[in-house]
Amino acid sequence: MHKLTEKNQLLGEILSGMNRVIVAFSGGVDSTLVLKRAQQELGSSNVLAVIVASELFRNEEFDRAVELAEKMGIKVYQTEIKELEDERITENIPDSWYYSKKLLYSHVNLLAKELGYKYVLDGMIMDDMEDFRPGMKARTEAGVRSVLQEANFYKQEVRKLAKELELPVWNKPASCSLASRIPYGTKLDKHNIEQVDQAEKFMTKLGFNMVRVRYHGEVARIEVAKEEIADLLDHRDQINLKLTSLGFKYVSVDLLGYRTGSMNEVLTEDAMKVEFG
Structure with a gap:
Protein backbone atom coordinates (compact mmCIF):
# COMPACT_ATOMS: atom_id res chain seq x y z
CA MET A 1 0.00 0.00 0.00
CA HIS A 2 1.25 3.50 -0.86
CA LYS A 3 2.66 5.47 2.11
CA LEU A 4 0.22 8.36 1.63
CA THR A 5 -2.68 5.92 1.36
CA GLU A 6 -1.58 4.30 4.62
CA LYS A 7 -1.34 7.64 6.38
CA ASN A 8 -4.74 8.70 5.10
CA GLN A 9 -6.21 5.42 6.28
CA LEU A 10 -4.66 5.93 9.73
CA LEU A 11 -6.03 9.48 9.81
CA GLY A 12 -9.48 8.11 9.05
CA GLU A 13 -9.21 5.55 11.85
CA ILE A 14 -8.19 8.25 14.33
CA LEU A 15 -11.08 10.50 13.33
CA SER A 16 -13.74 7.81 13.13
CA GLY A 17 -13.46 7.12 16.85
CA MET A 18 -14.14 10.73 17.87
CA ASN A 19 -17.91 11.03 17.33
CA ARG A 20 -18.21 14.87 17.37
CA VAL A 21 -15.36 17.32 16.84
CA ILE A 22 -14.51 20.98 16.69
CA VAL A 23 -11.82 21.98 14.21
CA ALA A 24 -9.89 25.16 15.00
CA PHE A 25 -10.11 26.32 11.40
CA SER A 26 -7.82 28.91 9.81
CA GLY A 27 -8.56 28.25 6.14
CA GLY A 28 -5.01 27.06 5.47
CA VAL A 29 -4.31 23.77 3.74
CA ASP A 30 -3.57 21.85 6.96
CA SER A 31 -6.74 22.68 8.87
CA THR A 32 -8.77 22.39 5.67
CA LEU A 33 -7.58 18.83 5.21
CA VAL A 34 -8.48 18.06 8.84
CA LEU A 35 -11.93 19.58 8.33
CA LYS A 36 -12.55 17.64 5.11
CA ARG A 37 -11.44 14.29 6.48
CA ALA A 38 -13.45 14.82 9.68
CA GLN A 39 -16.48 15.56 7.50
CA GLN A 40 -15.90 12.38 5.49
CA GLU A 41 -15.47 10.18 8.55
CA LEU A 42 -18.06 11.69 10.92
CA GLY A 43 -20.56 13.47 8.69
CA SER A 44 -21.16 17.21 8.40
CA SER A 45 -23.58 17.30 11.33
CA ASN A 46 -20.85 16.12 13.73
CA VAL A 47 -18.18 18.63 12.70
CA LEU A 48 -18.01 22.29 13.71
CA ALA A 49 -15.51 24.76 12.24
CA VAL A 50 -14.58 27.34 14.88
CA ILE A 51 -13.04 30.36 13.17
CA VAL A 52 -11.35 32.83 15.46
CA ALA A 53 -10.81 36.47 14.52
CA SER A 54 -7.54 37.80 15.91
CA GLU A 55 -5.84 41.18 15.97
CA LEU A 56 -2.67 39.43 14.77
CA PHE A 57 -4.22 37.90 11.63
CA ARG A 58 -5.73 39.56 8.59
CA ASN A 59 -9.47 40.10 8.44
CA GLU A 60 -9.37 38.80 4.88
CA GLU A 61 -8.04 35.44 6.12
CA PHE A 62 -10.92 35.19 8.57
CA ASP A 63 -13.50 36.00 5.87
CA ARG A 64 -12.01 33.50 3.42
CA ALA A 65 -12.00 30.78 6.08
CA VAL A 66 -15.69 31.37 6.82
CA GLU A 67 -16.53 31.27 3.11
CA LEU A 68 -14.53 28.08 2.52
CA ALA A 69 -16.06 26.17 5.45
CA GLU A 70 -19.56 27.17 4.39
CA LYS A 71 -18.89 26.07 0.81
CA MET A 72 -17.78 22.71 2.19
CA GLY A 73 -21.14 22.37 3.93
CA ILE A 74 -19.69 22.63 7.44
CA LYS A 75 -21.33 24.45 10.33
CA VAL A 76 -19.36 27.56 11.28
CA TYR A 77 -18.98 29.25 14.66
CA GLN A 78 -17.40 32.72 14.47
CA THR A 79 -15.66 34.15 17.51
CA GLU A 80 -12.70 36.36 18.43
CA ILE A 81 -9.81 36.81 20.83
CA LYS A 82 -8.03 40.02 21.90
CA GLU A 83 -4.32 39.23 21.93
CA LEU A 84 -3.16 42.83 22.17
CA GLU A 85 -4.87 43.10 25.58
CA ASP A 86 -2.53 40.48 27.06
CA GLU A 87 0.84 41.95 28.10
CA ARG A 88 2.46 38.52 28.03
CA ILE A 89 1.73 38.46 24.29
CA THR A 90 2.48 42.09 23.43
CA GLU A 91 5.81 41.83 25.26
CA ASN A 92 6.89 39.80 22.21
CA ILE A 93 9.50 37.52 23.68
CA PRO A 94 9.87 33.85 22.69
CA ASP A 95 7.34 32.58 25.23
CA SER A 96 4.75 35.12 24.01
CA TRP A 97 3.93 32.54 21.32
CA TYR A 98 3.07 30.10 24.08
CA TYR A 99 0.62 32.57 25.67
CA SER A 100 -0.89 33.41 22.29
CA LYS A 101 -1.68 29.76 21.60
CA LYS A 102 -2.77 29.23 25.20
CA LEU A 103 -5.32 32.03 24.78
CA LEU A 104 -6.60 30.49 21.55
CA TYR A 105 -6.86 26.92 22.84
CA SER A 106 -8.45 27.99 26.14
CA HIS A 107 -11.06 29.96 24.22
CA VAL A 108 -11.89 27.09 21.86
CA ASN A 109 -11.91 24.53 24.68
CA LEU A 110 -14.43 26.66 26.55
CA LEU A 111 -16.65 26.70 23.47
CA ALA A 112 -16.30 22.93 23.12
CA LYS A 113 -17.47 22.47 26.69
CA GLU A 114 -20.41 24.84 26.24
CA LEU A 115 -21.49 23.26 22.94
CA GLY A 116 -20.97 19.63 23.93
CA TYR A 117 -17.98 18.62 21.80
CA LYS A 118 -15.45 16.25 23.35
CA TYR A 119 -12.58 16.83 20.94
CA VAL A 120 -10.87 19.94 19.59
CA LEU A 121 -8.61 19.41 16.57
CA ASP A 122 -5.97 21.64 15.04
CA GLY A 123 -3.86 21.49 11.89
CA MET A 124 -0.33 21.05 13.24
CA ILE A 125 1.85 18.77 11.09
CA MET A 126 5.18 17.01 11.45
CA ASP A 127 7.08 19.94 9.90
CA ASP A 128 6.03 22.06 12.88
CA MET A 129 8.25 19.92 15.09
CA GLU A 130 11.32 21.03 13.14
CA ASP A 131 11.03 24.74 14.01
CA PHE A 132 10.61 26.72 17.22
CA ARG A 133 6.97 26.02 18.09
CA PRO A 134 6.12 26.86 21.72
CA GLY A 135 2.48 26.59 20.67
CA MET A 136 2.86 22.82 20.80
CA LYS A 137 3.36 23.01 24.56
CA ALA A 138 0.13 25.01 24.88
CA ARG A 139 -1.60 22.54 22.58
CA THR A 140 -0.54 19.58 24.68
CA GLU A 141 -1.57 21.26 27.95
CA ALA A 142 -4.98 22.07 26.47
CA GLY A 143 -5.56 18.49 25.32
CA VAL A 144 -6.10 19.58 21.72
CA ARG A 145 -5.53 16.83 19.14
CA SER A 146 -3.17 17.38 16.21
CA VAL A 147 -4.47 14.48 14.14
CA LEU A 148 -2.16 15.15 11.16
CA GLN A 149 0.82 14.78 13.46
CA GLU A 150 -0.71 11.65 14.94
CA ALA A 151 -0.90 10.21 11.42
CA ASN A 152 2.65 11.44 10.64
CA PHE A 153 1.74 13.89 7.86
CA TYR A 154 4.33 16.25 6.39
CA LYS A 155 3.45 19.38 4.40
CA GLN A 156 4.19 17.82 1.02
CA GLU A 157 1.85 14.93 1.82
CA VAL A 158 -0.85 17.29 3.11
CA ARG A 159 -0.76 19.23 -0.15
CA LYS A 160 -0.82 16.08 -2.26
CA LEU A 161 -3.83 14.61 -0.44
CA ALA A 162 -5.60 17.98 -0.44
CA LYS A 163 -5.14 18.14 -4.21
CA GLU A 164 -6.51 14.61 -4.62
CA LEU A 165 -9.54 15.67 -2.56
CA GLU A 166 -9.94 18.75 -4.79
CA LEU A 167 -9.60 21.20 -1.93
CA PRO A 168 -9.13 24.68 -3.46
CA VAL A 169 -6.42 25.67 -0.97
CA TRP A 170 -4.15 22.69 -1.71
CA ASN A 171 -1.38 25.02 -2.95
CA LYS A 172 -2.17 28.06 -0.79
CA PRO A 173 0.99 29.73 0.61
CA ALA A 174 1.46 29.36 4.34
CA SER A 175 0.22 32.24 6.47
CA CYS A 176 1.25 33.09 9.99
CA SER A 177 0.58 35.60 12.72
Missing part, protein backbone atom coordinates in the same frame (compact mmCIF):
# COMPACT_ATOMS: atom_id res chain seq x y z
CA LEU A 178 1.62 39.10 11.71
CA ALA A 179 3.61 39.16 14.95
CA SER A 180 6.12 36.86 13.22
CA ARG A 181 7.29 39.88 11.18
CA ILE A 182 8.36 41.79 14.30
CA PRO A 183 11.64 40.92 16.09
CA TYR A 184 11.65 39.59 19.62
CA GLY A 185 11.87 42.38 22.17
CA THR A 186 9.94 44.89 20.05
CA LYS A 187 6.58 45.39 21.71
CA LEU A 188 3.52 44.57 19.62
CA ASP A 189 0.90 47.25 19.10
CA LYS A 190 -1.81 48.09 16.60
CA HIS A 191 0.49 50.47 14.73
CA ASN A 192 3.36 48.12 13.88
CA ILE A 193 0.96 45.27 13.16
CA GLU A 194 -0.93 47.51 10.74
CA GLN A 195 2.33 48.67 9.12
CA VAL A 196 3.45 45.19 8.15
CA ASP A 197 -0.09 44.18 7.19
CA GLN A 198 -0.51 47.07 4.75
CA ALA A 199 3.02 46.66 3.39
CA GLU A 200 2.48 42.97 2.61
CA LYS A 201 -0.92 43.62 1.06
CA PHE A 202 0.74 46.12 -1.28
CA MET A 203 3.46 43.63 -2.22
CA THR A 204 0.82 41.00 -2.92
CA LYS A 205 -1.00 43.39 -5.24
CA LEU A 206 2.25 43.74 -7.18
CA GLY A 207 2.21 39.97 -7.71
CA PHE A 208 4.52 38.72 -4.95
CA ASN A 209 2.51 35.96 -3.30
CA MET A 210 5.35 34.51 -1.21
CA VAL A 211 6.38 37.63 0.69
CA ARG A 212 7.23 38.83 4.17
CA VAL A 213 7.86 42.41 5.24
CA ARG A 214 9.91 42.23 8.43
CA TYR A 215 9.67 45.18 10.81
CA HIS A 216 12.89 46.65 12.23
CA GLY A 217 11.72 50.01 13.55
CA GLU A 218 12.47 52.53 10.82
CA VAL A 219 13.58 49.75 8.45
CA ALA A 220 11.40 47.38 6.42
CA ARG A 221 13.21 44.19 5.34
CA ILE A 222 11.45 42.52 2.43
CA GLU A 223 11.69 38.79 1.75
CA VAL A 224 10.54 37.35 -1.57
CA ALA A 225 11.58 34.20 -3.40
CA LYS A 226 15.18 34.47 -4.60
CA GLU A 227 14.13 34.21 -8.22
CA GLU A 228 11.78 37.18 -7.73
CA ILE A 229 14.34 39.59 -6.25
CA ALA A 230 15.23 41.00 -9.69
CA ASP A 231 11.54 41.60 -10.37
CA LEU A 232 11.19 43.31 -7.00
CA LEU A 233 14.05 45.68 -7.88
CA ASP A 234 12.23 46.61 -11.07
CA HIS A 235 9.46 47.95 -8.78
CA ARG A 236 11.83 49.53 -6.26
CA ASP A 237 10.67 53.13 -6.66
CA GLN A 238 7.01 52.17 -6.33
CA ILE A 239 7.72 49.94 -3.32
CA ASN A 240 9.87 52.54 -1.61
CA LEU A 241 7.23 55.23 -2.06
CA LYS A 242 4.47 53.06 -0.61
CA LEU A 243 6.38 51.68 2.36
CA THR A 244 7.78 55.06 3.37
CA SER A 245 4.23 56.41 3.25
CA LEU A 246 3.35 53.74 5.83
CA GLY A 247 5.98 55.10 8.23
CA PHE A 248 9.18 53.25 7.34
CA LYS A 249 12.20 55.47 6.66
CA TYR A 250 14.28 52.83 4.93
CA VAL A 251 13.34 49.86 2.72
CA SER A 252 15.71 46.92 2.25
CA VAL A 253 15.67 43.55 0.47
CA ASP A 254 16.85 40.35 2.16
CA LEU A 255 19.28 38.70 -0.25
CA LEU A 256 18.64 35.27 1.26
CA GLY A 257 15.05 35.49 0.03
CA TYR A 258 11.76 34.35 1.52
CA ARG A 259 11.88 31.79 4.32
CA THR A 260 9.49 30.94 7.12
CA GLY A 261 10.60 31.55 10.68
CA SER A 262 13.48 33.85 9.80
CA MET A 263 12.93 35.84 13.01
CA ASN A 264 13.75 32.64 14.91
CA GLU A 265 17.23 32.54 13.38
CA VAL A 266 18.48 34.84 16.14
CA LEU A 267 17.37 32.41 18.86
CA THR A 268 20.02 30.13 20.29
CA GLU A 269 19.30 26.44 20.73
CA ASP A 270 19.88 26.84 24.46
CA ALA A 271 17.33 29.66 24.70
CA MET A 272 14.67 27.50 23.10
CA LYS A 273 15.45 24.55 25.37
CA VAL A 274 15.35 26.67 28.53
CA GLU A 275 11.85 27.91 27.77
CA PHE A 276 10.24 24.83 26.29
CA GLY A 277 12.39 21.75 26.83
Whole structure:
Protein backbone atom coordinates (compact mmCIF):
# COMPACT_ATOMS: atom_id res chain seq x y z
CA MET A 1 0.00 0.00 0.00
CA HIS A 2 1.25 3.50 -0.86
CA LYS A 3 2.66 5.47 2.11
CA LEU A 4 0.22 8.36 1.63
CA THR A 5 -2.68 5.92 1.36
CA GLU A 6 -1.58 4.30 4.62
CA LYS A 7 -1.34 7.64 6.38
CA ASN A 8 -4.74 8.70 5.10
CA GLN A 9 -6.21 5.42 6.28
CA LEU A 10 -4.66 5.93 9.73
CA LEU A 11 -6.03 9.48 9.81
CA GLY A 12 -9.48 8.11 9.05
CA GLU A 13 -9.21 5.55 11.85
CA ILE A 14 -8.19 8.25 14.33
CA LEU A 15 -11.08 10.50 13.33
CA SER A 16 -13.74 7.81 13.13
CA GLY A 17 -13.46 7.12 16.85
CA MET A 18 -14.14 10.73 17.87
CA ASN A 19 -17.91 11.03 17.33
CA ARG A 20 -18.21 14.87 17.37
CA VAL A 21 -15.36 17.32 16.84
CA ILE A 22 -14.51 20.98 16.69
CA VAL A 23 -11.82 21.98 14.21
CA ALA A 24 -9.89 25.16 15.00
CA PHE A 25 -10.11 26.32 11.40
CA SER A 26 -7.82 28.91 9.81
CA GLY A 27 -8.56 28.25 6.14
CA GLY A 28 -5.01 27.06 5.47
CA VAL A 29 -4.31 23.77 3.74
CA ASP A 30 -3.57 21.85 6.96
CA SER A 31 -6.74 22.68 8.87
CA THR A 32 -8.77 22.39 5.67
CA LEU A 33 -7.58 18.83 5.21
CA VAL A 34 -8.48 18.06 8.84
CA LEU A 35 -11.93 19.58 8.33
CA LYS A 36 -12.55 17.64 5.11
CA ARG A 37 -11.44 14.29 6.48
CA ALA A 38 -13.45 14.82 9.68
CA GLN A 39 -16.48 15.56 7.50
CA GLN A 40 -15.90 12.38 5.49
CA GLU A 41 -15.47 10.18 8.55
CA LEU A 42 -18.06 11.69 10.92
CA GLY A 43 -20.56 13.47 8.69
CA SER A 44 -21.16 17.21 8.40
CA SER A 45 -23.58 17.30 11.33
CA ASN A 46 -20.85 16.12 13.73
CA VAL A 47 -18.18 18.63 12.70
CA LEU A 48 -18.01 22.29 13.71
CA ALA A 49 -15.51 24.76 12.24
CA VAL A 50 -14.58 27.34 14.88
CA ILE A 51 -13.04 30.36 13.17
CA VAL A 52 -11.35 32.83 15.46
CA ALA A 53 -10.81 36.47 14.52
CA SER A 54 -7.54 37.80 15.91
CA GLU A 55 -5.84 41.18 15.97
CA LEU A 56 -2.67 39.43 14.77
CA PHE A 57 -4.22 37.90 11.63
CA ARG A 58 -5.73 39.56 8.59
CA ASN A 59 -9.47 40.10 8.44
CA GLU A 60 -9.37 38.80 4.88
CA GLU A 61 -8.04 35.44 6.12
CA PHE A 62 -10.92 35.19 8.57
CA ASP A 63 -13.50 36.00 5.87
CA ARG A 64 -12.01 33.50 3.42
CA ALA A 65 -12.00 30.78 6.08
CA VAL A 66 -15.69 31.37 6.82
CA GLU A 67 -16.53 31.27 3.11
CA LEU A 68 -14.53 28.08 2.52
CA ALA A 69 -16.06 26.17 5.45
CA GLU A 70 -19.56 27.17 4.39
CA LYS A 71 -18.89 26.07 0.81
CA MET A 72 -17.78 22.71 2.19
CA GLY A 73 -21.14 22.37 3.93
CA ILE A 74 -19.69 22.63 7.44
CA LYS A 75 -21.33 24.45 10.33
CA VAL A 76 -19.36 27.56 11.28
CA TYR A 77 -18.98 29.25 14.66
CA GLN A 78 -17.40 32.72 14.47
CA THR A 79 -15.66 34.15 17.51
CA GLU A 80 -12.70 36.36 18.43
CA ILE A 81 -9.81 36.81 20.83
CA LYS A 82 -8.03 40.02 21.90
CA GLU A 83 -4.32 39.23 21.93
CA LEU A 84 -3.16 42.83 22.17
CA GLU A 85 -4.87 43.10 25.58
CA ASP A 86 -2.53 40.48 27.06
CA GLU A 87 0.84 41.95 28.10
CA ARG A 88 2.46 38.52 28.03
CA ILE A 89 1.73 38.46 24.29
CA THR A 90 2.48 42.09 23.43
CA GLU A 91 5.81 41.83 25.26
CA ASN A 92 6.89 39.80 22.21
CA ILE A 93 9.50 37.52 23.68
CA PRO A 94 9.87 33.85 22.69
CA ASP A 95 7.34 32.58 25.23
CA SER A 96 4.75 35.12 24.01
CA TRP A 97 3.93 32.54 21.32
CA TYR A 98 3.07 30.10 24.08
CA TYR A 99 0.62 32.57 25.67
CA SER A 100 -0.89 33.41 22.29
CA LYS A 101 -1.68 29.76 21.60
CA LYS A 102 -2.77 29.23 25.20
CA LEU A 103 -5.32 32.03 24.78
CA LEU A 104 -6.60 30.49 21.55
CA TYR A 105 -6.86 26.92 22.84
CA SER A 106 -8.45 27.99 26.14
CA HIS A 107 -11.06 29.96 24.22
CA VAL A 108 -11.89 27.09 21.86
CA ASN A 109 -11.91 24.53 24.68
CA LEU A 110 -14.43 26.66 26.55
CA LEU A 111 -16.65 26.70 23.47
CA ALA A 112 -16.30 22.93 23.12
CA LYS A 113 -17.47 22.47 26.69
CA GLU A 114 -20.41 24.84 26.24
CA LEU A 115 -21.49 23.26 22.94
CA GLY A 116 -20.97 19.63 23.93
CA TYR A 117 -17.98 18.62 21.80
CA LYS A 118 -15.45 16.25 23.35
CA TYR A 119 -12.58 16.83 20.94
CA VAL A 120 -10.87 19.94 19.59
CA LEU A 121 -8.61 19.41 16.57
CA ASP A 122 -5.97 21.64 15.04
CA GLY A 123 -3.86 21.49 11.89
CA MET A 124 -0.33 21.05 13.24
CA ILE A 125 1.85 18.77 11.09
CA MET A 126 5.18 17.01 11.45
CA ASP A 127 7.08 19.94 9.90
CA ASP A 128 6.03 22.06 12.88
CA MET A 129 8.25 19.92 15.09
CA GLU A 130 11.32 21.03 13.14
CA ASP A 131 11.03 24.74 14.01
CA PHE A 132 10.61 26.72 17.22
CA ARG A 133 6.97 26.02 18.09
CA PRO A 134 6.12 26.86 21.72
CA GLY A 135 2.48 26.59 20.67
CA MET A 136 2.86 22.82 20.80
CA LYS A 137 3.36 23.01 24.56
CA ALA A 138 0.13 25.01 24.88
CA ARG A 139 -1.60 22.54 22.58
CA THR A 140 -0.54 19.58 24.68
CA GLU A 141 -1.57 21.26 27.95
CA ALA A 142 -4.98 22.07 26.47
CA GLY A 143 -5.56 18.49 25.32
CA VAL A 144 -6.10 19.58 21.72
CA ARG A 145 -5.53 16.83 19.14
CA SER A 146 -3.17 17.38 16.21
CA VAL A 147 -4.47 14.48 14.14
CA LEU A 148 -2.16 15.15 11.16
CA GLN A 149 0.82 14.78 13.46
CA GLU A 150 -0.71 11.65 14.94
CA ALA A 151 -0.90 10.21 11.42
CA ASN A 152 2.65 11.44 10.64
CA PHE A 153 1.74 13.89 7.86
CA TYR A 154 4.33 16.25 6.39
CA LYS A 155 3.45 19.38 4.40
CA GLN A 156 4.19 17.82 1.02
CA GLU A 157 1.85 14.93 1.82
CA VAL A 158 -0.85 17.29 3.11
CA ARG A 159 -0.76 19.23 -0.15
CA LYS A 160 -0.82 16.08 -2.26
CA LEU A 161 -3.83 14.61 -0.44
CA ALA A 162 -5.60 17.98 -0.44
CA LYS A 163 -5.14 18.14 -4.21
CA GLU A 164 -6.51 14.61 -4.62
CA LEU A 165 -9.54 15.67 -2.56
CA GLU A 166 -9.94 18.75 -4.79
CA LEU A 167 -9.60 21.20 -1.93
CA PRO A 168 -9.13 24.68 -3.46
CA VAL A 169 -6.42 25.67 -0.97
CA TRP A 170 -4.15 22.69 -1.71
CA ASN A 171 -1.38 25.02 -2.95
CA LYS A 172 -2.17 28.06 -0.79
CA PRO A 173 0.99 29.73 0.61
CA ALA A 174 1.46 29.36 4.34
CA SER A 175 0.22 32.24 6.47
CA CYS A 176 1.25 33.09 9.99
CA SER A 177 0.58 35.60 12.72
CA LEU A 178 1.62 39.10 11.71
CA ALA A 179 3.61 39.16 14.95
CA SER A 180 6.12 36.86 13.22
CA ARG A 181 7.29 39.88 11.18
CA ILE A 182 8.36 41.79 14.30
CA PRO A 183 11.64 40.92 16.09
CA TYR A 184 11.65 39.59 19.62
CA GLY A 185 11.87 42.38 22.17
CA THR A 186 9.94 44.89 20.05
CA LYS A 187 6.58 45.39 21.71
CA LEU A 188 3.52 44.57 19.62
CA ASP A 189 0.90 47.25 19.10
CA LYS A 190 -1.81 48.09 16.60
CA HIS A 191 0.49 50.47 14.73
CA ASN A 192 3.36 48.12 13.88
CA ILE A 193 0.96 45.27 13.16
CA GLU A 194 -0.93 47.51 10.74
CA GLN A 195 2.33 48.67 9.12
CA VAL A 196 3.45 45.19 8.15
CA ASP A 197 -0.09 44.18 7.19
CA GLN A 198 -0.51 47.07 4.75
CA ALA A 199 3.02 46.66 3.39
CA GLU A 200 2.48 42.97 2.61
CA LYS A 201 -0.92 43.62 1.06
CA PHE A 202 0.74 46.12 -1.28
CA MET A 203 3.46 43.63 -2.22
CA THR A 204 0.82 41.00 -2.92
CA LYS A 205 -1.00 43.39 -5.24
CA LEU A 206 2.25 43.74 -7.18
CA GLY A 207 2.21 39.97 -7.71
CA PHE A 208 4.52 38.72 -4.95
CA ASN A 209 2.51 35.96 -3.30
CA MET A 210 5.35 34.51 -1.21
CA VAL A 211 6.38 37.63 0.69
CA ARG A 212 7.23 38.83 4.17
CA VAL A 213 7.86 42.41 5.24
CA ARG A 214 9.91 42.23 8.43
CA TYR A 215 9.67 45.18 10.81
CA HIS A 216 12.89 46.65 12.23
CA GLY A 217 11.72 50.01 13.55
CA GLU A 218 12.47 52.53 10.82
CA VAL A 219 13.58 49.75 8.45
CA ALA A 220 11.40 47.38 6.42
CA ARG A 221 13.21 44.19 5.34
CA ILE A 222 11.45 42.52 2.43
CA GLU A 223 11.69 38.79 1.75
CA VAL A 224 10.54 37.35 -1.57
CA ALA A 225 11.58 34.20 -3.40
CA LYS A 226 15.18 34.47 -4.60
CA GLU A 227 14.13 34.21 -8.22
CA GLU A 228 11.78 37.18 -7.73
CA ILE A 229 14.34 39.59 -6.25
CA ALA A 230 15.23 41.00 -9.69
CA ASP A 231 11.54 41.60 -10.37
CA LEU A 232 11.19 43.31 -7.00
CA LEU A 233 14.05 45.68 -7.88
CA ASP A 234 12.23 46.61 -11.07
CA HIS A 235 9.46 47.95 -8.78
CA ARG A 236 11.83 49.53 -6.26
CA ASP A 237 10.67 53.13 -6.66
CA GLN A 238 7.01 52.17 -6.33
CA ILE A 239 7.72 49.94 -3.32
CA ASN A 240 9.87 52.54 -1.61
CA LEU A 241 7.23 55.23 -2.06
CA LYS A 242 4.47 53.06 -0.61
CA LEU A 243 6.38 51.68 2.36
CA THR A 244 7.78 55.06 3.37
CA SER A 245 4.23 56.41 3.25
CA LEU A 246 3.35 53.74 5.83
CA GLY A 247 5.98 55.10 8.23
CA PHE A 248 9.18 53.25 7.34
CA LYS A 249 12.20 55.47 6.66
CA TYR A 250 14.28 52.83 4.93
CA VAL A 251 13.34 49.86 2.72
CA SER A 252 15.71 46.92 2.25
CA VAL A 253 15.67 43.55 0.47
CA ASP A 254 16.85 40.35 2.16
CA LEU A 255 19.28 38.70 -0.25
CA LEU A 256 18.64 35.27 1.26
CA GLY A 257 15.05 35.49 0.03
CA TYR A 258 11.76 34.35 1.52
CA ARG A 259 11.88 31.79 4.32
CA THR A 260 9.49 30.94 7.12
CA GLY A 261 10.60 31.55 10.68
CA SER A 262 13.48 33.85 9.80
CA MET A 263 12.93 35.84 13.01
CA ASN A 264 13.75 32.64 14.91
CA GLU A 265 17.23 32.54 13.38
CA VAL A 266 18.48 34.84 16.14
CA LEU A 267 17.37 32.41 18.86
CA THR A 268 20.02 30.13 20.29
CA GLU A 269 19.30 26.44 20.73
CA ASP A 270 19.88 26.84 24.46
CA ALA A 271 17.33 29.66 24.70
CA MET A 272 14.67 27.50 23.10
CA LYS A 273 15.45 24.55 25.37
CA VAL A 274 15.35 26.67 28.53
CA GLU A 275 11.85 27.91 27.77
CA PHE A 276 10.24 24.83 26.29
CA GLY A 277 12.39 21.75 26.83
